Structures are given as structure tokens and as C-alpha cells.
Amino acid sequence: MEKYILDVCCGSRAWWKQKKNPNTIYMDIRKEEKGFIEGEKYKHVEVNPDIIGDYTNIPFPNNTFNLVVFDPPHLIKNSSGIISKRYGYLGNNWELQISKGFDECMRVLKDKGILIMKWADTNISPRKILPLLSQEMLIGTHTKKGVNNTYFWTFMKVKK
Numbered sequence: 671m672e673k674y675i676l677d678v679c680c681g682s683r684a685w686w687k688q689k690k691n692p693n694t695i696y697m698d699i700r701k702e703e704k705g706f707i708e709g710e711k712y713k714h715v716e717v718n719p720d721i722i723g724d725y726t727n728i729p730f731p732n733n734t735f736n737l738v739v740f741d742p743p744h745l746i747k748n749s750s751g752i753i754s755k756r757y758g759y760l761g762n763n764w765e766l767q768i769s770k771g772f773d774e775c776m777r778v779l780k781d782k783g784i785l786i787m788k789w790a791d792t793n794i795s796p797r798k799i800l801p802l803l804s805q806e807m808l809i810g811t812h813t814k815k816g817v818n819n820t821y822f823w824t825f826m827k828v829k830k
Contacts, residue, residue: 677739678725678775681757682715685741685788697723700758707755715756725771730778738775741788742768753792764794769802776805779827789821796821 673695680696683689698719707715723729725742743758760767775785785805789796796819800807809824 674736675739676728676730676735676737676778677741678723678728678771679741679743679758680719680739681717681741684756696720697725697728699724707752709752712752712756726767726774728774728778732777733780734778736780736783738779738783738785739788740771740775740785742771744790744792744794746793765798765802768799769804772803772805776825776827781827781829783827785825785827787821787823787825789823790818791821792818 673693675691675694677683677686677694677696680686680698683696688694696719698717699722700717701719701722702717704714704716706717721729725740743760745754745757745759746761746764748754748759748761772785772787775787779785787803789799796812803825805825805827807823808826810821812819812821814820
């Protein structure tokens with residue numbers, strides 16, 4: 671079966687309603703077994719991608735997918751906290767990671783394909799993220815949950 675969707679930072683697939691969508695390839699840089707985060711609330715959380723890969727070097731040819739989902743880590747530093755354990759962290763070269771990751775997502779998109787990007791302003795304001803992206807946003811919105819805003823941005827790949 672041909673796959674049409676790629677999630678490049680699937681993590682625990684937290685915002686997926688269909689956690690095993692047959693049209694999707696789930697990718698992440700790591701694999702974690704259930705129970706890797708302590709506590710009753712997290713006992714079923716796992717990171718179980720179809721393929722292990724780095725979103726700054728996506729292991730697929732150009733123009734492969736109709737839809738790419740890009741929800742990179744939102745923290746700069748690793749910590750012992752739940753968020754860092756569950757979603758990962760960017761590190762000191764976060765600007766390059768986000769920029770290169772975005773460009774890689776666009777590379778594997780087919781012409782007129784859609785990229786959905788999710789961002790939470792946990793450590794980094796979207797005002798610092800948006801200039802790093804090589805395409806203009808098509809649609810965007812945000813929600814406030816707890817202390818952070820979560821942004822959902824949509825981009826379309828169009829040949830120039």
C-alpha cells in the first residue's frame with residue numbers, strides 16, 4: 671500500500687486521533703518502550719515509529735508525500751522533566767535544526783502537497799521561528815492551553 675502521509679517527529683502520536691493510520695509513515699529519531707516515563711498517567715506512553723530517522727535528513731526521495739506533519743520538539747534544553755522526556759529537545763543549534771527540518775519536509779512533499787507544522791511557545795516565540803521557514807504560511811491559528819500557546823501552521827508546496 672502506498673503511503674501518502676509522513677509524520678517526521680511522531681513521538682507518542684499524542685495529537686493523532688488515528689494513531690495507526692494506514693496511509694501514514696510515522697518517523698522519529700528515537701524509540702522508547704512503554705513505561706519510559708514514570709507515573710501512572712504515562713504508563714502507556716511510548717515512542718514507536720515505523721522508521722527511526724532525523725527530520726533534518728529525511729530518508730525519502732524528493733516529491734514523495736502529499737502531506738507532511740512537522741511537530742518538532744519545542745524545548746531548547748534537555749531536562750529531567752516530563753515534557754523533555756516525552757517530546758525531546760532541540761539543543762543549542764535550534765535555529766539550524768528548525769530551518770533544515772522545514773526544508774527537508776518541503777523537499778519530500780509533492781507539488782501542491784501540504785505541510786502542517788505545530789509549534790508551542792514553551793521556550794521559543796513563534797516570532798523567532800517563522801523567519802527561519804523558507805515558505806510563506808498559507809493558514810495559521812493558535813490555541814492557549816495552560817501557560818503556553820500552541821500554533822498550527824499550514825504551508826503548500828508550489829513549484830517556483
